[in-house]
Amino acid sequence: MTMTFARFQHLLDVHGADLARWPQPQRAAAERLLATDRTATSALAQARALDALIAREAPADATGVLRALAARPLPPQRRRLLWRRWPSELLTLDFVPAWPRVAALAGVAALGFVIGLVDLGPMTVGANGEDPASIVADNDIGAVVFAPDPLPEAHP
């Protein structure tokens, strides 16, 4: 990848004159440009001078600020009302360990419901030779629902 001088100047402004802080691909291309282009070398020197100039800083003495803070009582802290913070409070609760148990409970409940509906019990002949369908029809609402013709007497 080749780099134009304009691009080099732009990256100098964006990342500064310390090439070690540049992203690797751009740094490699910049080093190739610097090896051949004297204008780029000069721009780098100027950028280093600018960086050094900007970075000059008088030390900040915050004693006055800290003294002023210490001299006054701190105001009361602002806490969110419970009804406004309940969504974030819920988010902070750790539900993760409970999920498998909740899922297992829901699965068992669903399975029980399905079994209750379709009645997978053995369809055997009754002890007195009755038709199993009639036994089921008498005892299980599921048979009423799923029997081929549960209420023949209802037909005209």
Add this chain to the structure above:
Amino acid sequence: MDGASDEELMLRIATGDEPAFRVLARRYAPRALRLARRVMGSSADAEEIVQEALLRLWVNAPRWRPVASFRTWFYRVVINLCLNRKRRAPFLPIEEVSDPADPTPDAAAGMERREIDRALAAAVAELPERQRAAIALTYHEGLSNAETAAALGTSVSAVETLLVRAKRTLRQRLGPMLDVGSKQK
């Protein structure tokens, strides 16, 4: 407690721990003051803003969530206070910026140094405030462009634009000094 991280201190402050607040205030007051002074151009305004920022830190600590770094969040508070105040009051050129006691024995060198500092301060003072803030955060607080974007509440590409424009202006204003500086190197 002095060794605790910023985030740990904030969690303590959220429970009303005043000593933790004092530790964090001592840690950040000089940095915040430097930043505010760069953006505001006035030490008096900067001190008021840092006091206000630290009080807001205390008051709002129970609402703070450690989703981002404390440093970025706090710098954002400082920058917002600076920008709000500047909307209300016109910018005053820096009257005192960077006039530290010169350790060099050579008086001529000291004068030249102060002259350069004044020229830099004047050039920086002419930048729009967001450009000044971007320069202060990246150069003086050592933030990456991404962290600067978070502190300014903008995108990384917007920060890059701010830096490019700011440096272009500074190069134009400080051109002769930069030539001297680069030749000395």
